[in-house]
Amino acid sequence: xxxxVAGWHAAGEKVGLVPTMGALHEGHIALVRxxxxxxxxxxxxxxxxxxxxxxxxxxxxxxxxxxxDCAQLVAAGADAVFFPPVExxxxxxxxxxxxxxxxxxxxxxxxxxxxxxxxxxTVCCKLFTQSQADFAVFGxxxxxxxxxxxxxxxxxxxGIEIVPLATFREPDGLAMSSRNxxxxxxxxxxxxxxxQVMQALATRIRNRDELFRxxxxxxxxxxxxxxxxxxxxxxxxxxxAPVTSLADGPIRLLVAAxxxxxxxxxxxxx
Ligand code: PAF
Numbered sequence: 001x002x003x004x005v006a007g008w009h010a011a012g013e014k015v016g017l018v019p020t021m022g023a024l025h026e027g028h029i030a031l032v033r034x035x036x037x038x039x040x041x042x043x044x045x046x047x048x049x050x051x052x053x054x055x056x057x058x059x060x061x062x063x064x065x066x067x068x069d070c071a072q073l074v075a076a077g078a079d080a081v082f083f084p085p086v087e088x089x090x091x092x093x094x095x096x097x098x099x100x101x102x103x104x105x106x107x108x109x110x111x112x113x114x115x116x117x118x119x120x121x122t123v124c125c126k127l128f129t130q131s132q133a134d135f136a137v138f139g140x141x142x143x144x145x146x147x148x149x150x151x152x153x154x155x156x157x158x159g160i161e162i163v164p165l166a167t168f169r170e171p172d173g174l175a176m177s178s179r180n181x182x183x184x185x186x187x188x189x190x191x192x193x194x195x196q197v198m199q200a201l202a203t204r205i206r207n208r209d210e211l212f213r214x215x216x217x218x219x220x221x222x223x224x225x226x227x228x229x230x231x232x233x234x235x236x237x238x239x240x241a242p243v244t245s246l247a248d249g250p251i252r253l254l255v256a257a258x259x260x261x262x263x264x265x266x267x268x269x270x
Pocket of ligand 1: 145
């Protein structure tokens with residue numbers, strides 16, 4: 001990959017990276033298209049990264065659909081797929097993690113997945129330095145991840161720009177995710193409720209309803225619909241610090257909830 005990228009750079013071509021864990025859907029292809037808007041060359045990495053899964057999480061059953069992923073990437077005109085084996089990314093003796101503060105320690109997903117972001121940051125740091133790409137595109141769907149990776153790339157002078165892209169949604173509003181394929185038909189029918197509740201909450205906050213009460217009622221609606229709610233919170237859109245009113249700055253609403261064995265996350269701007 002280094003040799004390919006060096007050749008492209010020598011020819012004056014910009015190189016974009018789209019990091020993924022495979023199981024590609026239209027949302028990932030939108031990331032590829034966004035990268036193509038900024039660069040002549042686009043690499044897509046496919047790596048189900050073990051360090052970002054806790055022992056009880058879905059690493060083993062995470063969908064692996066390499067042939068289908070490649071077919072989609074060929075159709076989208078990606079230039080290269082980087083598909084390293086686990087032993088190459090984490091050879092015996094590997095003993096390094098990126099230690100994160102700031103947006104990785106705000107009590108959102110980090111509260112429920114305490115080792116997740118250090119795994120994400122470690123693999124992203126490796127992918128960025130391995131690829132030497134000029135920029136990497138990340139979806140806003142994983143909003144806290146986007147903030148963590150953006151912070152890390154700047155703090156560690158990784159020389160890569162992080163380009164965000166708005167969440168791609170199904171027609172009924174459900175944020176696209178590789179994990180949506182775990183949903184039973186009944187749970188799939190229920191899933192868009194998360195987005196609906198957040199949209200209604202955003203409207204209430206914009207209309208200057210009392211924030212604390214509006215959030216609490218939205219939390220109640222999600223629980224009443226049968227979800228197990230990890231969190232639904234209003235946070236500062238940049239720092240992810242808690243906010244108490246619209247006056248505290250641009251607000252982002254973030255949610256994580258489980259139906260059955262599937263954990264869904266989503267977020268929207270107010
Ligand atoms: O968002 C994902 O798919 C993963 O967390 C990423 C960024 C590819 C790192 O493994």
